[in-house]
Amino acid sequence: MKLTVCIGSSCHIKGSRQVVEQLQRLINENNVADKVTLSGAFCMGKCQQGVCVTFNDNFYSVTPANVEAFFKNEVMAKV
Amino acid sequence: MRKFDTKVQHLKYKVLREVARCAWNDTLLEKVLDIPQMIVPGKVPTMRCCVYKERAILGERVKMVMGGDKDNPNVIQVIDIACDECPSAGYEVTDSCRGCLAHRCEDVCKRGAISFDHNHVAHIDKSKCVECGQCAKVCPFAAIVNRKRPCQNACKVKAIYINEDNAAAIDNSKCISCGACVYQCPFGAITDKSYILDAIDIIKKSENNTKYKVYAIVAPSISSQFTYAKLGQVIKGLKELGFYTVIEAALGADMVAQAESKELAEKGFLTSSCCPAFVQYIKSAFPKLLPLVSHNPSPMVALAQYLKSTDETAKVVFIGPCTAKKAEAQLGHAKPYVDVVLTFEELQALYDSKDVDITTLGEDVLDNASYFGRIFARSGGLCDAVAQSLKEQNIDFKVNPAICDGIEECRMALLKKSKNALPNNFIEGMACVGGCIGGAGCLTHGEKNKKQVDEYGREALEKTITDAVSVLK
Numbered sequence: 001m002k003l004t005v006c007i008g009s010s011c012h013i014k015g016s017r018q019v020v021e022q023l024q025r026l027i028n029e030n031n032v033a034d035k036v037t038l039s040g041a042f043c044m045g046k047c048q049q050g051v052c053v054t055f056n057d058n059f060y061s062v063t064p065a066n067v068e069a070f071f072k073n074e075v076m077a078k079v
Numbered sequence: 080m081r082k083f084d085t086k087v088q089h090l091k092y093k094v095l096r097e098v099a100r101c102a103w104n105d106t107l108l109e110k111v112l113d114i115p116q117m118i119v120p121g122k123v124p125t126m127r128c129c130v131y132k133e134r135a136i137l138g139e140r141v142k143m144v145m146g147g148d149k150d151n152p153n154v155i156q157v158i159d160i161a162c163d164e165c166p167s168a169g170y171e172v173t174d175s176c177r178g179c180l181a182h183r184c185e186d187v188c189k190r191g192a193i194s195f196d197h198n199h200v201a202h203i204d205k206s207k208c209v210e211c212g213q214c215a216k217v218c219p220f221a222a223i224v225n226r227k228r229p230c231q232n233a234c235k236v237k238a239i240y241i242n243e244d245n246a247a248a249i250d251n252s253k254c255i256s257c258g259a260c261v262y263q264c265p266f267g268a269i270t271d272k273s274y275i276l277d278a279i280d281i282i283k284k285s286e287n288n289t290k291y292k293v294y295a296i297v298a299p300s301i302s303s304q305f306t307y308a309k310l311g312q313v314i315k316g317l318k319e320l321g322f323y324t325v326i327e328a329a330l331g332a333d334m335v336a337q338a339e340s341k342e343l344a345e346k347g348f349l350t351s352s353c354c355p356a357f358v359q360y361i362k363s364a365f366p367k368l369l370p371l372v373s374h375n376p377s378p379m380v381a382l383a384q385y386l387k388s389t390d391e392t393a394k395v396v397f398i399g400p401c402t403a404k405k406a407e408a409q410l411g412h413a414k415p416y417v418d419v420v421l422t423f424e425e426l427q428a429l430y431d432s433k434d435v436d437i438t439t440l441g442e443d444v445l446d447n448a449s450y451f452g453r454i455f456a457r458s459g460g461l462c463d464a465v466a467q468s469l470k471e472q473n474i475d476f477k478v479n480p481a482i483c484d485g486i487e488e489c490r491m492a493l494l495k496k497s498k499n500a501l502p503n504n505f506i507e508g509m510a511c512v513g514g515c516i517g518g519a520g521c522l523t524h525g526e527k528n529k530k531q532v533d534e535y536g537r538e539a540l541e542k543t544i545t546d547a548v549s550v551l552k
């Protein structure tokens with residue numbers, strides 16, 4: 001399953017680095033590294049809704065504050 | 080505000096703009112022969128002996144904008160008919176010589192090349208003179224001048240010679256495509272080939288980034304350019320032109336700093352590899368030192384490579400201050416990743432070819448890299464970044480850099496290294512004086528440029544290299 005975080009300028013300013021770091025940690029903590037591949041993209045064309053994240057081609061608007069909930073509700077639910 | 084340093088750049092820009100305008104409108108085929116007359120209308124010459132010569136040269140400039148001579152591999156080319164065949168006699172005594180008593184010129188000349196006639200006026204014996212210029216320096220009347228051609232003066236790697244027609248010519252085996260002659264020739268007779276048509280073609284065929292996405296990677300020296308507008312407007316303007324998004328090459332510089340510091344600690348000695356003119360110089364003049372060049376790709380290539388790993392169909396246009404990057408992009412290791420290289424000069428023409436006035440646009444953002452990635456644009460920045468990265472990675476290695484500002488300093492350091500007489504363990508080689516901010520493709524070159532780069536560096540969200548590259552997983 002592919003989890004992609006936008007690391008373009010706009011999302012970067014909104015905290016994509018923190019989102020990436022949290023996701024890396026959560027993937028390791030939950031032992032799903034073999035199932036979820038984390039990757040980056042430069043701009044998803046929805047800069048207003050950043051930090052932009054796609055999971056299995058579905059779009060999500062994530063912030064450093066709600067990334068844990070996103071991971072639990074969306075990613076772990078489907079793993 | 081002034082957009083260019085010289086009128087030569089302005090002329091080059093006008094040709095770029097008109098060709099680009101036709102390309103956007105698909106009218107290049109029908110209008111290409113009219114472009115010279117569009118730029119030089121009427122009958123009164125303003126640059127050369129007559130408007131017909133002006134137009135003939137402009138015709139050649141149009142060809143350069145369209146990619147130049149395909150049979151010549153060098154991205155730097157001489158427009159023969161534009162060369163004014165400047166005097167090239169070297170140091171000469173002018174009629175300002177007053178026939179003084181001091182004869183400082185004679186005393187300073189180690190070769191005994193100076194003699195005096197019955198009026199006590201100095202003469203230089205060309206068979207003895209080695210063109211060191213000491214006599215010119217000490218003459219209190221500035222009576223001795225150097226009649227070397229500006230192109231030859233600019234070319235510190237001595238790649239320019241005078242051909243049988245008395246015009247300047249380039250020895251491709253020595254040329255490093257740095258563009259110093261392009262910027263210095265007062266007649267604009269040496270110029271860099273443009274790939275602006277390729278960029279327009281890529282943007283058009285993307286059909287508003289639906290067929291594939293077109294990414295612009297901009298060099299950090301952009302912070303010292305387009306100063307008549309805000310950087311955010313420059314970025315917005317790129318999107319108006321049809322780029323999908325814009326990324327800082329400085330992020331590639333962060334990647335390089337991290338990898339290069341590891342490589343340095345491992346090998347114990349290294350030269351940088353981010354300046355393509357410097358690397359080419361080692362290839363042509365010091366081939367034995369080639370194994371000592373960092374094996375890391377340049378920031379441009381490193382980032383383009385990463386970018387294409389995230390988006391396989393992406394097209395990448397690098398925009399920077401550098402003519403040598405145009406040559407680098409054609410090398411095997413870079414070609415699959417970098418589709419087109421443009422200069423800031425060409426970007427200005429591109430904006431105006433679509434009548435995009437960036438000063439009227441809103442501000443977009445550009446923030447991908449750290450302070451250290453951004454200061455790669457100026458001399459010394461790369462060394463600071465490597466030292467910082469060693470510290471961040473807790474690598475116990477003390478870097479003792481030779482910071483070479485300009486190709487002459489590079490030559491001295493490489494010469495010493497080749498004789499095992501260099502005390503340093505790292506060479507930062509930048510072919511242009513000042514670093515990338517001194518590049519031939521810059522719109523303007525000024526005292527404030529370095530300060531602007533440093534300021535822009537400090538504005539970066541990420542303060543460390545590790546943080547900046549941590550997103551690239």
